[in-house]
Amino acid sequence: MASYFVRLCFLIFLLSFSLQAQIENKKSHFMPKKTTGSYEEKKIKALYSLYNKGLEKEAFNKAHQILKTTKNNRTISSANLLLAYYFNKKAVIDSSIYYTYQSLKFNTVENDSLKIRLYSLAYNLLATNYKKRGLLGESKKWHLKGIEVSQKYNEKNLFYTHTHGLALVYSELGDYKNALKLFKQCLAYKEDPELIYGSYINIGDIYSAQKEYEISNQYLKKANILCQQENNHNCKAVIAISMAGNFEAQHKTTEALRLYNEAILIADENEYNQIALIARLSTGKIYLESEKYEKAKTIFISGLDNALKLGLLHEQTIIYKALKDIYIAQDDYKNAYHYNDKYYKIKDSITQLQNQKEINELDVKYKTSQKEKEIKVLQFENATKKLTLENQTEAIKNMLLQEEISKKINENTILFFQNSSDKKRNEISLLKKDQQLKALEISQQKETRIITIIAFLLLLIPITGLLFQYYKRLKAQRLVNSKQAEISSQKINTLLKEQELKLIKASISGQDKERKRISQELHDSIGGSLAAIKLQLNHVAKSNFSTIDSINKQLDETYQQVRNLSHTLLPKKFSNNKFCEVLQSYFNNISSASKLQIDFHTYPKKEINDMNEVIQIEVFKIIQELLTNTIKHAKATQIDIQFNLIENDLNILFEDNGTGFDTEHFTRGIGFINLENRTKQLQGSFLIDSKLKRGTIINIEIPITSDANTINDVENELYTNTIL
The missing domain is CATH 3.30.565.10 (Histidine kinase-like ATPase, C-terminal domain)
Structure with a gap:
């Protein structure tokens, strides 16, 4: 359960600031800065303006209307991206991922800076969604792609956004050294206050995981001051959970429960579904450790329903493991085995969903580029120092030579011409040495180039072979996957048809029973009444007014029976x-x-x-x-x-x-x-x-x-x- 607490602390900021500070704060930058533009651009500006003002539902409906009417790819891409933001905030992860891919699909404008920004924003949104599902490898891949794009096109704010997201992934993976380095790098970017207090919160969580609670609280208090100034409810809920985690680690459960409940209240009021789930699971953990198994079980079972609806794989593993521990403590080994089996199935599913090869290649590429930059800086500094030393040495030689010439002139004027010739010979000798050094440098450069080309070719051949093998394996896997998908689709269609037949049979059976009941009612009550009325009408000429009154009463009764029968056939469940x-x-x-x-x-x-x-x-x-x-x-x-x-x-x-x-x-x-x-x-x-x-x-x-x-x-x- 200790590892659960550490994971839980770092997942908190993943929810709030990877979405709030990195996406919502950036969506306003996505729009063109000019106030003029085409009709399509004005529609998109108005759409994002509604969303930024908090009219999210209205923006959602207008985005659907735009998708129905427009044929402009840029407009379609922008509208899909807004729908992805909407579902991300509601924690409907699958829908958010779907609309993000739709946005990328229609982002087809050539050589356009807006296209590059949209790519970077979409990569960040995909990374955030996969992080929410617990697929840290996929999240890491999209952040690295975003860093590559933002560096290439000098998008400073998006570079820091993806750097912050990558730091979150490192935190989740336990690589605190790299995480702290990147978070502190983000603190240097003063143009985004949300990125700053987001970094403070994550640094505080890292120190909390390392049991340095006083340092952790210092950073959390700094973040809280900024959150109060910005009136950011998401941030307040996250800080409450982080500080509650510190109290819980110090065995101050009363204070911890108070702060968890405060976070739940804020999250429920603002529909922060995943934050509310995390806070509730934390209270369940406290009850489990206190051996209050029934309270803990209620919380975890309720949380499981929310985790399944939201598609949160990481939270599902936490809940299954906790339920297994509860049932073991209650000697209910059947249920314990059931939830243990669920736990490992989810773990296997997460492993299969992550393509580690591509992720590691991007990670190595990113770290290699950082090292190459540092090496180039060092090489430039060394070359500068070497050149300075060579100039100083040459200056000393010239000074000594001048002193020697001056002495010889003072000693004997006769030797002046001899000294002059000696000087010229020395200068010629120096020039020859310089030429020899330059020739040696040129020779060394040629050798270095030849060695570099040979090494590159030696590396290129096996890499090409590996890529070809990987392509063949990927192609075969795609064929297998497509066949499996066809088989699964056929099975699902068969099951659906069988279910439809069952429903139709049940409906026909119900209709037959109802028809039988209606027939019996008509025969027994209404049929008898009409027969009696017919007999009385046959003798109406012979009867008096009392007989006619009797017939009217029977007609009224028959009409009421028909009305009552029709009312009984209407659905009663709404009343x-x-x-x-x-x-x-x-x-x-x-x-x-x-x-x-x-x-x-x-x-x-x-x-x-x-x-x-x-x-x-x-x-x-x-x-x-x-x-x-x-x-x-x-x-x-x-x-x-x-x-x-x-x-x-x-x-x-x-x-x-x-x-x-x-x-x-x-x-x-x-x-x-x-x-x-x-x-x-x-x-x-x-x-x-x-x-x-x-x-x-x-x-x-x-x-x-x-x-x-x-x-x-x-x-x-x-x-x-x-x-x-």
Whole structure:
């Protein structure tokens, strides 16, 4: 558990400042600095301006609208990058990674500085996402690529952003020496305050891991002062967790729990999902060490659900290991074995996801370039010193020679000409020596060049061979992977079809039972009443007014029986349960039956639950029809459904990641006709946006303040359809 604490401390800043200080602070720099530009550039500027002002949901919706209408690659790339930011902040890692790759795919402008900045920002976002999932090798690879690009194009702020991210990876890997070196290097960059207090926090965490708690707290307090000035909630939550970790290491559990709970409160209020999860797992660790197994078990099982939803592999390994220890302590070896097996499966999955060869090559390349720079500086200094010494030696020789000549002139003027000739001979000798030295230097340079070329060729041949072998192995692996993917896809399609058949059979069985019940009701109650009325009508001429009153009463009773029967056929679950809860339960049943991930979001939930029951029933049937079409045709693995009630209009956004279709050339089936008819009957609008291999987005808007006549028409048709 001690190693768990150390890992936990360093994962904290990975969440907050690799996203907050390195991405959100940089997204404003991504936009062009000029206020003028094309219409497409203005749209993107407005989009990022909304996001920076905190109107993230509005920016999210406008980004989707832009993707539907624009054909400009730069605009598509920028909009996808904003969606990646949005999902990164919500800790929806898979979606963030998907939109980041989409951004890189459409970043096709040639020789453009904006293109280079987008590459560097996307690399940083990928590194942050993989870091969140616990794939430190992948994170390291993308930070090294980002450093290479930012150095090449002299992007100073992005260079420090990636340097900071690389330092975080070194911290996670336990390479504290290199991590401290890079963090302190980042402190020299004064133009980004978030990068500075982020470095303070990480330096504090490193000293905490080395049990130097006083030094750790000094750096954390420095960071806290800057966070208060910036009013950064993310930073406050991270510092609370770091200081709580220091108290916990010093066995001050009361103070530690107080700070962990403070961090949970801040994280929940601001939807920092992963920070909240880390703080809760820390409290669970304290309860586990205190042998309060039931409290610890509750926290870890709840945390496991969040970790699975967010796709956080590293947290899953921590939780599985903790649950294994709890069940061992409770002598429940069956569950202990189960979670131990889960732990090793996740560990194997993480190992397979990291391509260590490419990462190590980039790491060596980065360190080699740093060493080469240092060697060049030293060589230049040595050459300067050598040249200075040679000049000094030559000056001394000239001085001695001049003194000797002066003495000889003073001693004997007769020897003047002889001395002059001697001087000339000495100068000629010096010139010859200089020529010999230059010739020797030229010869040495030629030999050095020849040796360098030979060494380069000797290294190039095995490297070329290794690259060729690696290419062959990679090609074979790709073929194997594609075959496995085809087999897996066939198996999944088979299972889905079997599940659909089961659901259809169950539906038919339910319909048969309901028809039998309706038949019995009509025969026993309504049929008998109508027969009695017929007999009385045959004798109406002979009867008096009392008989007619009796017939009217029987007609009223028969009408009430028909109305009661039609009402019993309508769904009752909306009157017994809240509408949103019924929908969530329905989605959970479909997910468990078909392995289809369905994300359902509503706002505001209370007002949606209070809608007219007739509208709720129609909306429920619309959603049923949409899900049926997706399961049958789209081959999707994930569906996102959003209900937003805005100014008395219910907006339904239905999005899947399936195969999609061409909206201009497709046959409208009964399902789509029914959807349009239901929406039209509610005076709503129905829009479809889909492209091949991109998925489908359906936007439905329904007014919930329709007049009473419209509601009655819908209700009567609902009753009629149910009876028929």
